[in-house]
Amino acid sequence: MSKKLFAILGLCGIVVILILVACSATSTDTSSAPNQVHMNATNFVQPSITIKKGESITLIDDAQDSHIIASGTWENGTAKPQDELGAPQVQDLQVSGSDQAAIGPFTTAGTFHFYCTVHPGMSLTVVVQ
Ligand SMILES: [Cu+2]
Structure with missing residues (x-):
């Protein structure tokens, strides 16, 4: 009798664990928005990001320092503003400390x-596939 009870309790435990695992997996998926690029006080944390056509990117400022983002790049310490055909044209997109901003689609x-x-030197390359 008590063995049966333990078996039933054990099965219930397994079912509960499976439900918890399934729920946590689902919530992880929704909380991690795709195409995030983090910024520290003076730079992008990653130099490039690859996304799919039709998607946008989200710039996230983890520091207190503001960033002003524009189309173009840094070349040997010199700013090279450049609007590129087919890309969203960005001019003076301000991202304040602990804030975020989207570019795209x-x-x-x-x-x-x-x-x-x-x-x-704070440059980001976006590869759209
Ligand atoms: Cu900056």
């Missing part, structure tokens, strides 16, 4: 460049 496949006008 990117509707054309290609390789596009953005930079921060405040911080020399």
